[in-house]
Amino acid sequence: MSDLSSALLFLLSRAATSASGAFEARELGRHNVTLAMYRVLVTLARHDDQRLGDLAALAEVEMSTLSRLIGTMQARRLVTRRRSGKDARAVRIRISDQGRALAGKLAAAATTFETALSRGLAAREQQALKRGLERIGETAAVMVQAPAAPARKSRPPRRARAA
Numbered sequence: 001m002s003d004l005s006s007a008l009l010f011l012l013s014r015a016a017t018s019a020s021g022a023f024e025a026r027e028l029g030r031h032n033v034t035l036a037m038y039r040v041l042v043t044l045a046r047h048d049d050q051r052l053g054d055l056a057a058l059a060e061v062e063m064s065t066l067s068r069l070i071g072t073m074q075a076r077r078l079v080t081r082r083r084s085g086k087d088a089r090a091v092r093i094r095i096s097d098q099g100r101a102l103a104g105k106l107a108a109a110a111t112t113f114e115t116a117l118s119r120g121l122a123a124r125e126q127q128a129l130k131r132g133l134e135r136i137g138e139t140a141a142v143m144v145q146a147p148a149a150p151a152r153k154s155r156p157p158r159r160a161r162a163a
Helices: 008-026 035-046 052-059 063-075 097-117 123-145
Strands: 079-083 091-095
Touching: 008 035, 008 097, 008 123, 035 052, 035 063, 035 091, 035 097, 052 063, 052 091, 063 079, 091 097
Parallel strands: none
Antiparallel strands: 079 091
């Protein structure tokens, strides 16, 4: 049995939870913004005028969460929502000037936070860590798409035949 504290999945989860929790508490909380809102704002600042489904994929936010979140963000005048001209059922989301200004502040805060978070790592170590995490993410994405191999049934050992 392996020690949980040295298992890769545990270490990844612990690091992500701790870092995102600290970022949310130290930086995002000042602006009454959640981590999901931050992801949406930064995504729209780079890729504005998105359909809801596309935005969910780009920002990596669940569609059900995003639908509610957009309503909150619209009420705060961070985004606008309008019907698509091509498909009356489709909704397009745009970042407002106020949202763009906030996204800029938050992106700068994220850069400062990342620098502080990784100050114990040399630049080469930071790059190696990022490359490794990207590869792990890509591998995991492929594993999600590929069906798992069926578990092999174990057979009881064969008995020796009597001669």
